[in-house]
Each structure stands twice: as C-alpha cells, then as structure tokens.
Amino acid sequence: MSEKPPMIARLDAGAEDFEARLDALLAWDSVSDADVVATVNDILHQVKTEGDAAVVAYTNRFDRRQGTSLNDFVVPPAELQHALEGLPAAQRTALETAASRIREYHEHQRQSSWDYTEANGNRLGQKVTAMARVGLYVPGGKASYPSSVLMNAIPAKVAGVRELVMVVPAPDGELSAMVLAAAAVAGVDKVVTIGGAQAVAALAYGTQTLPKVDKIVGPGNIFVATAKRAVFGLVDIDMIAGPSEILVICDGQTEPDWIAMDLFSQAEHDEQAQAILVSPDAAFLDKVEASMARLLPSLKRESIARTSLANRGALIHVENLDQALAVSNRIAPEHLELSVADPELLLEKVEHAGAIFMGRYTPEALGDYCAGPNHVLPTSGTARFSSPLGVYDFQKRSSIIHCSSEGASELARTASVLARGEALEAHARSAEYRIRD
Structure with missing residues (x-):
C-alpha cells in the first residue's frame, strides 16, 4: 500500500540538497504557450x-x-x-x-x-x-x-x-x-x-x-x-505578474492556527500560488502542519489550496533567524511576514520583498484590502529589482536644462572635447558656437 503524499514539502536549509530542492520549488514558467x-x-x-x-x-x-x-x-x-x-x-x-x-x-x-x-x-x-x-x-x-x-x-x-x-x-x-x-x-x-x-x-x-x-x-x-x-x-x-506568493518567518511563538491561515490566504488564490513558512523551531513547523491538516477542510476553496500547497508550498527549517532572512532574500517574496517578537531587528536585514508585514498581528490579508499600501506587488523573485505599484508609476519625469551665456560657454568647452573624442563633429561645433571669447 503506497503512502499518502505529504500535504506540504518539508525542507532543511542545512541539507546538501537544499538549494536544488528550493530551485525546483520556486521554478515557474511565465511564458505563454x-x-x-x-x-x-x-x-x-x-x-x-x-x-x-x-x-x-x-x-x-x-x-x-x-x-x-x-x-x-x-x-x-x-x-x-x-x-x-x-x-x-x-x-x-x-x-x-x-x-x-x-x-x-x-x-x-x-x-x-x-x-x-x-x-x-x-x-x-x-x-x-x-x-x-x-x-x-x-x-x-x-x-x-x-x-x-x-x-x-x-x-x-x-x-x-x-x-x-x-x-x-x-x-x-x-x-x-x-x-x-x-x-x-x-x-x-x-x-x-x-x-x-x-x-x-x-x-x-x-x-x-x-x-x-x-x-x-x-x-x-x-x-x-x-x-x-x-x-x-x-x-x-505595470508588470507581467506571476502567481501570488507569501513567505512567513516565524520564531515559533505565534499561534500555529494563525500562521496556517496566513499560508492559506495565498494558497487559495490558485493552484500555482506559493506559501512558504520558515522557522528555526522544528516543533513549531510540526504544529503548523497539524493546524493546516485540521483547518484546510474548512475552506470553500480547499481543493485549490490543497493543490497549491502540495505542488509549491514548503515548511523550511533553518538554524536561526539570520538564516531565515538569508532564505527569504534568496527567494525575494511578493509578501513577507515577519511574525516574530521584534520585527524591527529583522527589517534592516530584509533586502528583497514586495511588501513586509511586521509582527504577529499583521497578516498579509490586511494589506490586500485596506491597510493602505498597494497590493500590486512584484512576484517570482522580481522584488530584487521591482517595487509595488504606486503614484510614481503614473508620473513622468522630464529633465530641465536652462543655460546662461556664461554657463553655456563653460559647458561647451567640456562638451566639445567629449564630442570630438566620439568623432561627432556637429555636436562639437554646435557646442562651440556658444563659447565666449
């Protein structure tokens, strides 16, 4: 009799195959057929x-x-x-x-x-x-x-x-x-x-x-x-968005049911969504997995969440919170929950994340609806170089350059040398006309 497949993968950041397993977990093809x-x-x-x-x-x-x-x-x-x-x-x-x-x-x-x-x-x-x-x-x-x-x-x-x-x-x-x-x-x-x-x-x-x-x-x-x-x-x-993602870093002191539901809040989006919990407390990971098994059947979108968790979810054991941050920065998640006693201590070490939810009382769901910051966020690791949607995405910037006669003369001497160095004579002569004797 074959064993029932696990609800969610378990990874150990100290294992030799961790990087390979993490790469496989994060892989997502955004290209249309x-x-x-x-x-x-x-x-x-x-x-x-x-x-x-x-x-x-x-x-x-x-x-x-x-x-x-x-x-x-x-x-x-x-x-x-x-x-x-x-x-x-x-x-x-x-x-x-x-x-x-x-x-x-x-x-x-x-x-x-x-x-x-x-x-x-x-x-x-x-x-x-x-x-x-x-x-x-x-x-x-x-x-x-x-x-x-x-x-x-x-x-x-x-x-x-x-x-x-x-x-x-x-x-x-x-x-x-x-x-x-x-x-x-x-x-x-x-x-x-x-x-x-x-x-x-x-x-x-x-x-x-x-x-x-x-x-x-x-x-x-x-x-x-x-x-x-x-x-x-x-x-x-705006962006070509991938599946929704959440990564929770927890010190093991938050209610396991809370963390389980935080993970579900992304897993219920669609079968490709990703929910990851990282903790140095192995016993806490066990408790959260038990909460997930008990609570998952209560969801209306149970089938979607279950598929998401089985295919792309993970509970990752780390040595300490510093290693948890290293894993998070490696993933560059769309949503990052710092469910720890002092999230401010971790915040300065966060390098890549679309949105950061601080403390035990700040679930990602509040950000989706009414906290205030935008919920349109970079996915699939693009938080390494992208930002949340904002006012700045709807504004353009034009440079203003207004030279005085004296200022133009000074700049023209520099521009002339550089232009002739690039063999662009018209550029040089255009600048040189503004040089004052």
Missing part, C-alpha cells in the same frame, strides 16, 4: 486594423453578448453611482474606508518638480507630470475584485491622470455591483464592459470609440497577460 501567443497576435492584429468592429465581434463571441457598436458596452456614469448606493451598508462602508486609507497612503508618494541654480546662472531640474490617459483591466463576470479597482485606480488619480478608462468583461451581461461601486469610489472616468486580449488591444491601439492610453495596468488571465506583453513598448504596462 505557442497557441496562446498565436491567438493573441491574431486578435491584436484584427483590433489594430478594424477597430470597434473587431472589439465588438470578439466580445459578442467570447462573452456571449449582443452588442452592435462599442458604445453598447459603455456603462453610463449614473450606473456606477447607482451600484454604490445600492450596496449593503457594511459593504459600502468597507469600500469607502479602504479607498480612504489607500488614497491617504498614496498621497505621500506624489512627487513634485524641482530645480536648482548654479553660481554661473545655469538652472537644472526635473519636471514631473502625470500620464494623460491610463487603462485599467479588471477581471469580470462572477468574479468580484473591487480591491483591484481601488489599488490600481486610486494611485493613478492621486498622480493626476486626467482620464482613467476601466475595461471589465461581462460574460452573459453579468457584472459585479461591488466592482462598479469601486469604480465610482475611485473616480474612474469611463467603464467599458469588454475583456480579454481584445480589450488590451483597444486600449493600446485606440479605436474609433476608445482613444489609446499611455499605460495599461491590472491583472488578467493568460490571454490578457500575453497581450500586455505584446503591446509593451507601444504603451507602458
């Missing part, structure tokens, strides 16, 4: 060449709609406000509270223009301006992700984006009232009920009805992600 790429490329081409007609045709086909023009899929602004007013009081209060906190946090990120003047009169600086138009993709249908609307739309509006266009698929005409209400709270300017690669194409290329945007943000399925990757360069995008 050839069939998906071919399908997306065809959709992009059709929308680019046919505009509204292609978007309408694809939307009718994939979402079982019956529109005759793209305007048929535009949600009237009054309907957004109606959705907000129709919410149960508790939902509306939660939505508005979360929006207020997210807005307040992101207000601190707003960057301002600056300049300084040198002794010779040269003025140098930077002009900061917002993008003019941004597209926000939101999953639709029965799925309800109002938090995604708030986290993507509010920073754009705080940055000063003039027009925010939200696309959200409505298969069979079905829309989430909370998503529409979130659009009203966040200040979205236009909502269009289209989705998939055709919606990304419409935002990137523009159509007869929809003007092209400067940037596309927001999560989507593999077709949406592939389309975003394809149009990057024509427009900016």
Whole structure:
C-alpha cells in the first residue's frame, strides 16, 4: 500500500540538497504557450486594423453578448453611482474606508518638480507630470475584485491622470455591483464592459470609440497577460505578474492556527500560488502542519489550496533567524511576514520583498484590502529589482536644462572635447558656437 503524499514539502536549509530542492520549488514558467501567443497576435492584429468592429465581434463571441457598436458596452456614469448606493451598508462602508486609507497612503508618494541654480546662472531640474490617459483591466463576470479597482485606480488619480478608462468583461451581461461601486469610489472616468486580449488591444491601439492610453495596468488571465506583453513598448504596462506568493518567518511563538491561515490566504488564490513558512523551531513547523491538516477542510476553496500547497508550498527549517532572512532574500517574496517578537531587528536585514508585514498581528490579508499600501506587488523573485505599484508609476519625469551665456560657454568647452573624442563633429561645433571669447 503506497503512502499518502505529504500535504506540504518539508525542507532543511542545512541539507546538501537544499538549494536544488528550493530551485525546483520556486521554478515557474511565465511564458505563454505557442497557441496562446498565436491567438493573441491574431486578435491584436484584427483590433489594430478594424477597430470597434473587431472589439465588438470578439466580445459578442467570447462573452456571449449582443452588442452592435462599442458604445453598447459603455456603462453610463449614473450606473456606477447607482451600484454604490445600492450596496449593503457594511459593504459600502468597507469600500469607502479602504479607498480612504489607500488614497491617504498614496498621497505621500506624489512627487513634485524641482530645480536648482548654479553660481554661473545655469538652472537644472526635473519636471514631473502625470500620464494623460491610463487603462485599467479588471477581471469580470462572477468574479468580484473591487480591491483591484481601488489599488490600481486610486494611485493613478492621486498622480493626476486626467482620464482613467476601466475595461471589465461581462460574460452573459453579468457584472459585479461591488466592482462598479469601486469604480465610482475611485473616480474612474469611463467603464467599458469588454475583456480579454481584445480589450488590451483597444486600449493600446485606440479605436474609433476608445482613444489609446499611455499605460495599461491590472491583472488578467493568460490571454490578457500575453497581450500586455505584446503591446509593451507601444504603451507602458505595470508588470507581467506571476502567481501570488507569501513567505512567513516565524520564531515559533505565534499561534500555529494563525500562521496556517496566513499560508492559506495565498494558497487559495490558485493552484500555482506559493506559501512558504520558515522557522528555526522544528516543533513549531510540526504544529503548523497539524493546524493546516485540521483547518484546510474548512475552506470553500480547499481543493485549490490543497493543490497549491502540495505542488509549491514548503515548511523550511533553518538554524536561526539570520538564516531565515538569508532564505527569504534568496527567494525575494511578493509578501513577507515577519511574525516574530521584534520585527524591527529583522527589517534592516530584509533586502528583497514586495511588501513586509511586521509582527504577529499583521497578516498579509490586511494589506490586500485596506491597510493602505498597494497590493500590486512584484512576484517570482522580481522584488530584487521591482517595487509595488504606486503614484510614481503614473508620473513622468522630464529633465530641465536652462543655460546662461556664461554657463553655456563653460559647458561647451567640456562638451566639445567629449564630442570630438566620439568623432561627432556637429555636436562639437554646435557646442562651440556658444563659447565666449
């Protein structure tokens, strides 16, 4: 009789095969398969060449709609406000509270223009301006992700984006009232009920009805992600996000049930999500595993979480908290919980993490909804070089150079030498015209 496979892998950071096992655990292929790429490329081409007609045709086909023009899929602004007013009081209060906190946090990120003047009169600086138009993709249908609307739309509006266009698929005409209400709270300017690669194409290329945007943000399925990757360069995008991740470092003193549920909070996202616990206390790892076995059957998304934990989850034993930090920095997790007595001592040693949750009373779930910081975070190790979505992602910076006659003369002598060193005569002569005798 074969043994039942473990619920979650156990690793020891001191074992000879640890690095190899960790590499295998972290491996994730973000590249779409050839069939998906071919399908997306065809959709992009059709929308680019046919505009509204292609978007309408694809939307009718994939979402079982019956529109005759793209305007048929535009949600009237009054309907957004109606959705907000129709919410149960508790939902509306939660939505508005979360929006207020997210807005307040992101207000601190707003960057301002600056300049300084040198002794010779040269003025140098930077002009900061917002993008003019941004597209926000939101999953639709029965799925309800109002938090995604708030986290993507509010920073754009705080940055000063003039027009925010939200696309959200409505298969069979079905829309989430909370998503529409979130659009009203966040200040979205236009909502269009289209989705998939055709919606990304419409935002990137523009159509007869929809003007092209400067940037596309927001999560989507593999077709949406592939389309975003394809149009990057024509427009900016936020990121190509991988599966959701959590890494918990615990000293063994937090309630095991709490940690188990923190791990579940990511595992329930999808089968590819990753949940990892790192602790120097082997007995605590046993307790958490026991809590997981007892609590997992109580989840509505038990099957998804169980698959995620079996395929990509891990309980990792380390020698001490310093080694735990080394493992965490090696992984560069999207979400990092420091569930220890003094998280401040560990914080200074964290080199790579999308968001850091400090102490035993700060579960990652609070960050997903209402703590204030953005929940759009780098995944798959990209926290090594990427940051959370923020106001700065919707602002552009232009350099300012204003030379006085004296200052130009001084700079021209240097520029001339460097330009002639590069054999760029026109550059040199352009600078030399400004040299004063």
